[in-house]
Amino acid sequence: MLKRSKWFVVFMVVALLVSSIAGCSSSAGSTAPAGGEKLFYEGKTITLIVPNTAGKGMDTYARMIVPYIQKYSGAKNIIVKNITGAGGVIGINDLWNAKPDGLTIAFTSIPTIILSQLSEGEGVKYDATQFTYLGRASTEARILTVGGNSSIKSIEDIADLGRDFKFPTQGTDEDFFTMAVIANSLGFGLKAITGYEGNADTALAVVKGDGDGHITAAMDAVTMIKEGDKRPILIIAPERMPEYPEVPTALEAVQDETGKASLQAIVNMLEMHRSFFGPPNMDQEATIALREAIFQALNDPELQAKAEQTGLPIVPLKGDEEQGKVEIIAEAGKNIVPILKAAVEATK
Numbered sequence: 001m002l003k004r005s006k007w008f009v010v011f012m013v014v015a016l017l018v019s020s021i022a023g024c025s026s027s028a029g030s031t032a033p034a035g036g037e038k039l040f041y042e043g044k045t046i047t048l049i050v051p052n053t054a055g056k057g058m059d060t061y062a063r064m065i066v067p068y069i070q071k072y073s074g075a076k077n078i079i080v081k082n083i084t085g086a087g088g089v090i091g092i093n094d095l096w097n098a099k100p101d102g103l104t105i106a107f108t109s110i111p112t113i114i115l116s117q118l119s120e121g122e123g124v125k126y127d128a129t130q131f132t133y134l135g136r137a138s139t140e141a142r143i144l145t146v147g148g149n150s151s152i153k154s155i156e157d158i159a160d161l162g163r164d165f166k167f168p169t170q171g172t173d174e175d176f177f178t179m180a181v182i183a184n185s186l187g188f189g190l191k192a193i194t195g196y197e198g199n200a201d202t203a204l205a206v207v208k209g210d211g212d213g214h215i216t217a218a219m220d221a222v223t224m225i226k227e228g229d230k231r232p233i234l235i236i237a238p239e240r241m242p243e244y245p246e247v248p249t250a251l252e253a254v255q256d257e258t259g260k261a262s263l264q265a266i267v268n269m270l271e272m273h274r275s276f277f278g279p280p281n282m283d284q285e286a287t288i289a290l291r292e293a294i295f296q297a298l299n300d301p302e303l304q305a306k307a308e309q310t311g312l313p314i315v316p317l318k319g320d321e322e323q324g325k326v327e328i329i330a331e332a333g334k335n336i337v338p339i340l341k342a343a344v345e346a347t348k
Contacts, residue, residue: 039074040102040289046078048276049106051091054082056198057220061274061312062107065137068297073290087171088112089123096126100279102286105134110272110326111174118333119340121172129327132282135294136317139273141237142178143244145221145230146213147206155186155233155253161212164189168202168211172344174270175215178236180343181266181336182250185259192347206230218243219311238267265333272329275322291319 048066052058059082066078083091091106092113098104114128146152151161158165165183169176169192176192183190193211196202199220205211207229218241224230235241235249250263276294278287297303298316307314 040285041293042074043076044103046073046075046102047104048078048080049091049095049104050080050082051084051088051106051108052082053084053198057217058108058274061137064306064310064312065107065297065303068300068303069290069293071300072296073293086123087116087121087173089116089121092116093123093125095131095277095279098279100132100282102278102283102290105276105278105290107137107274107276109174110136110275110277111177111266111269114269114272114326114330114333115174115177115340116172118330118337119172119177119344121344127280129330130280131326132278132280132287132319133322133326134276134278134287134290134319135298136272136275136315136322137298138313138315139271139317140313140315141218141235141241142175142215142270143218143221143232143241143247144179144182144213144215144234144236145206145225145232147209148224148228148231149209150212150231152212152233153231155248157233158186158188158212161188164191166191166193166210166212168193168196168205168214170194170196170198170202172347177340177343178266178270179215181262181339182234182236184339185250185254185256185262190343190346192343194347203230219313222311236267236270262336262339265329265336268329269333272322272326275317276319287319294319 048062050059050062059080062080066080070078083094088108092108095104095106113126117124117126117128152158165188167179167190171194180190196205199216202211202214203216203224206214207224213233215236221230221232225232232244232247234253235244235247237249240247240249251260251267254260254263278290295316295318298314304314
């Protein structure tokens with residue numbers, strides 16, 4: 001009897017050890033939920049609307065990140081769909097009207113969609129504060145540059161032109177509105193020249209002298225600045241850039257408090273920049289799953305290495321944090337509505 005009890009105890013100890021090891025192995029090295037549950041997106045196809053031209057900056061960012069979102073979400077496929085037109089408004093309207101099941105999302109510049117709404121841009125049918133924000137991919141300083149042979153050597157020189165500052169633009173995007181606020185705050189005239197296809201087009205116009213200057217992401221201007229084709233005269237960011245320590249920020253250049261407040265609203269919006277977002281009232285389970293998958297994707301070491309190699313910075317911000325900021329930023333931006341409306345009207 002004693003021998004039988006002894007073997008029973010040994011059997012129970014072994015059974016507990018096996019159970020413990022099995023439990024550890026099932027919880028490590030797997031992104032699947034406990035209990036063998038499927039990931040929300042497992043086997044599903046996501047459509048990602050990019051309301052920007054295929055092959056250009058925003059589209060390149062999206063396509064670089066998509067495989068990693070697919071990896072962490074478990075989605076069967078993610079289809080990138082470029083829906084362009086009206087400065088991105090057509091694509092964003094499509095998202096606004098999409099089913100909130102989490103299978104249709106978008107990726108673009110958040111400042112553009114907020115500013116288009118505040119300016120009551122033609123065709124806008126959405127409320128930017130009602131979208132479901134899923135995570136910011138990146139943000140960076142923007143920079144106002146002029147041609148390398150331009151008589152404009154600094155932001156102060158614009159006042160001496162004796163005419164309006166000619167600004168080539170692809171439409172009413174964040175750079176167009178940012179330039180309008182800068183011109184208003186510094187008190188110089190602005191002539192926006194629309195119809196350009198993108199940054200490469202507007203850069204060529206500036207170099208040729210068809211335009212005085214344009215605004216781009218700082219990374220997009222590096223090569224032409226190094227080669228002497230363009231000259232930086234203003235940084236649109238909270239702080240100066242180490243690469244151009246002598247170039248002031250827009251907030252430094254403006255002296256009056258009203259102008260500073262207007263520019264601060266723009267700078268705050270630009271901090272949101274390239275982001276993923278979904279329709280209003282998106283399915284809660286889908287929202288949680290996709291916010292987590294996007295944040296994991298953006299922190300993937302392989303993606304970050306690829307981003308560094310290609311010069312496309314990744315600066316993640318969680319979707320729930322972004323959700324809270326967008327409403328505050330949009331509310332503060334209402335103070336610049338008259339400037340935005342006047343800028344749009346001047347292009348007609």
